[in-house]
Amino acid sequence: MFQAIKTLNPPFLFVFFCFLSLSLFASEPGTRTKECSLLEPGVPAEFFLSRALREQVDGFQAAQRRKQDDSKLSFERSVSFLDSYHLCLSEVGKEPSILSSETQALNFLELGNLEKAWEWSEKAKTKSPDASKDLILLQTRIRIRQGELAKASEVLENSLHRFPNDPDFLYLLGNLNFERKLWNQSILYYTALSFVIERRDTHSKYKFLTAKALGELNYKLDHPKISIKRYLEYTGTYKNDMEVLFRLAQIYFVLGDFKNCRMYLEQIREKNPRDIDASHMLAEIYFMDSRETAALYFATLKKEKKIPKEGIVFLLNQLVSGSRAGLEPKLRSYIKENPARLSPRMALLELAETENLPDYELLNADTAQYAYEYRQYLTAEKILRKGLSKVESKETADEEKSLFYEKISTCQEMLGQWNHAVLSTKEAIGLTKETDKKFRLRFRLAYLYLQGNFKKESLSVSILSETIKENPTPTHLYLRGLAYFQLAKYKESVSDFSDAIKIDPKNFNYYFYRATAYDKLKQFSDTEKDLKTTISLNPNASNAMNYLGYLYAEKDINPEDANQLLNQAVSIEPDNPAYQDSLGWVLYRKKDFNRALLHLNFAASLALERGFEDPVIYEHLGDVYLAKKDPVNALQFFKLSESKLKSESNRDLVAKIKKLQKEISE
Template identity: 85%
Template sequence: MFQAIKTPNRPFLFVFFCFLSLSLFATEPGTRTKECSLLEPGVPADFFFSRALREQVDGFQALQRRKPEDSKLSFERSVSFLDSYHLCLKEVGKEPSALSAETQSLNYLELGSLDKAWEWSEVATRKSPSESKDLILLQTRIRIRQGELAKASDVLESSLHLFPNDPDFLYLLGNINFERKLWNQSILYYTALSFVIERRDTHSKYKFLTAKALGELNYKLDHPKIAIKRYQEYTAFYKNDMEVLFRLAQIYFVLGDFKHCRMYLEQIREKNPRDIDASHMLGEIYFMDSRDTAPIYFATLRKEKKIPKEGIIYLLDRFLSGSKTGLESKLKSYIQDNPGRLSPRIALLELADKENFPDYDALNSETAQYAYEYRQYLTAEKILRRGLSRISTKENAEEERSLFWEKISSCQEMLGQWNHSVMATKEAINLTKETEKSFRLRFRLAYLFLQGNLKKESLSVTILSETIKENPNPTHYYLRGLAYFQLAKYKESVSDFSEAITLDPKNYNYYFYRATAFDKLKQFPETESDLKTTITLNPNASNAMNYLGYLYAEKNINPDDANKLLNQAVSLEPDNPAYQDSLGWVLYRKKDYNRALLHLNFAASLALERGFEDPVIYEHLGDVYLAKKDPVNALQFFKLSESKLKSELNKDLVAKIKKVEKEISE
């Protein structure tokens, strides 16, 4: 997606102009002294440094004029002058300065001598009294040119806490990790950069590049609605990026929003009438979602000569025009070669329905399954209901109808239609006579009562209690344990998770959720033990690592273990705001305030990107600023935390606000 990473060249013009006033003959002719064997008496060694800087500037200017040979000669002369300068220093027992070493490193980078560029950058780093942004970026560029993207990332990350809001650092880290295909790591830095742009640098050169990158990353990480938001920010400025417009159409297609999908495809056709892909995708959308107007659109495609002599658009056009001869075999052949396409399956299913094919029932089930897998839940439900209407005419087909209602319930669940999903599940339960199927459906009903806006935990407990009497399955105990937890009946919750563990002692989820219940009961040893068991059974249990690490930090115990656990959790899920918050809090406890701020700002920006604001994160930010003797920022975040609280007032937070307000007023 992205072009090669580039950062601005830095020829140190400010230093060059400092040397313009350099006098080559600082003393009277009769008193001249020889500073260097390579120079005439009275000429200071800095003459060579001045000439090196002049040549370096000429080299960059030649590059801007697109004269690579002249540029190369200038950089080579700059290297030669700096070599002479360093020899002069050596004669008087001095070593290269940080500035001269950095200048030489930059020369070698432009000449493509990457090993020498790195060696001189290391000299500059050793000589520099403090970490320099320009030097860090220079070393990053060298590593990138060497193809060492992991090392380039390490260079930036090791100093990021010193430049936490620097757009160049964050952009490079986002871009480097994108190139490495570390999507979660990349989205962390791009989200942080967006946070900085919105609050500190609204005219940033990275603004729209960041929006596009976040669109792509959220698409890859299956956050389609956030991807849409970010892509729309980008297209508000870059209106003619056909690639992004097409991606927006694809996302809306995946979401089953054919209206907006058509809108973007029609925009592409309007901006680029010769585009074939958008025209053909729009044809499939019309076929699946707007059958009444589909013939009109296909007539337009014929007029535009955009219907090929084979392929899916050709087959759909034949279907719409009523030309059915040989169509069944052609559709089946196309599906075999292109199993991931939904429109030919729908066409074949409708053909089977009209022609009363004997394999209609199998086709219906298969097509609905494909529609479901491709998130076309409304389409899948429509297909299933058509199949259900045909089954309803059969005798003794209760089990088959029960299965259809179960599948319809799944579609409604994915659409967030919780009450409809409950009703469909009850239909399935009433129709089945199979014991195992009945257990599965009752479990599903109990699960649905815990979801969305239903929150009928007591009903869930009742259903599961009856089921457990007949079938004491560990998953039934587990779900009832979750229901009890939501009802704040933590002892009952612990008891059920314990029963699940007895029946299935290798399931790490049971230990994790029992730990959460133990924690509510303030039984820390049991909580700690279960979290450790969870990690032992699943070394990638980042939720348990985060939970245990945070508990250690809150209790101010085992600081090294807390740090290790939370760094492991963050490495597994770098874009998890809760994990970043926990790590920031541990660093705060260790009085590492700059790194704490870095991770807490990551947490705040990631939470905003996900569409929520966590008062705990804001309170933690306030605590860190207060520790840094910055009461103004501390008060800002404490009040922000207070404004986001949804439950009763946090007395400790109110006390902090009053204390800081008093401190500021005094």
């Protein structure tokens, strides 16, 4: 999928090295009048350098024409000429130059002598504190050829602050981390590249490759809606990429959107009639979501001779066509061998309902659970409601019905149907007489009142307070602490988290959220102590690392600790915009403005990718540009920050805008 890091663009190299030989040859200082023992009197040492550059260009031209022997010979001659040139330099007490060292490194790379290539690239690097973009890319290529992808990434990352908007750097970093299966790191760089393309280089050669990569990465990282958006950008131009069309069908299946899933599968069938996978997946979709038309589709598959002689499509076709004899054991056997498939479970459940099999209730619960786990929440709810209708006919089935309503409410919650979830939970509470179940359901109801746009924190507190009197568990205290926090009752919040800690002192979440309440009460020492405890209990608590590091930066204390904490948080979650913003802010405080801009731009691009814009990130970007004496960009970001504020106006921000407007106008 991602081949750019393994192959070179020969036309680009040819043009580049022609340019290099012409433009940099004249830059060799001070040796033109010197003589060399290897040359006739009056012939400058640069004769060897010019021959070396010419041979190198010939080597690339021969490689373009696929004349490998001629190419190898030219690179070997270039090495020999450069050896002579360097001998001439040593005779007058001079060392190899940046140009000659880099040229020699490239020769050895093309000859496959990677150890020598790296050695000469390092010599070139020591000649200048700021390596050129071409030298950095050369070192990256050497590391890639060595199979050292982590070191290749390191080469690029160490210089990225000097080339923060360079598409080649960002693309290679996205690509390298994809190859290393570091999805979060890869999405960071591809998202930043997309940000650059949209604002600076709309005709970039990487535009559609980046869209496709972001589609795949967001799919892997469970951001299906963003994945769809990125894939649609790609398919707008590349309409016949079957791999991507099939992936879109898979994503819509995961989202429970069978209509769009069917649409893409039909597109694949239309564009590639021989495709079996799409045809068979579509058969399962029709069976699970459109039983009234499933028979017609299976008849079509039969005409196309795409019904296999065994497997799930064969079994579903039997059920749809009414050939149920001997089907039950076959389905049970298939499920045993393929426990992860949903369609055979649904088929067996349908068979159990029509044949009145004795284990229908068990199959109903089992199938609904699998549908839920596969995020088919609508399907799971439909299955549960069928099961509920069977139970309702029983006279003493309140506890069973209560369990059904509880499960239905979880499906509704996952669908974002908060009101329905609350009503189903209340039904479940009203039906049960079991004390433990009541406690569990009350907790769930209190939790639901804190979700979505309910703004019913007081109801949540009331329910939890009643439960805590009877059963003061740490989880109930913890949830009430969160409810009090949302009500801005921070003292009560601290009290509940403290009580939860007394019961369960090893739960790091309790310390973290108590720290947030202490912070609101301006009790810094308590906040700091709890955040440190969180990290000691959970070394991967990136949220606590970010929180504490940012607090240190805001208070301008413990700069090294702040830097270490935030770098650690970013290493755990590189694609978290809040963490990138915090790290950028610490670097700003350290007056490392270029690195600060790099991380703040990461934060802004990641936030946009997730569908929101943070005014704090934009204000921080404005502050950095202001420190870099760039008032125009500073004003742009300050205004952008002001436009994204959702609450009351930020007086400091308004003052900065007015001051800059006045300065610019003058």
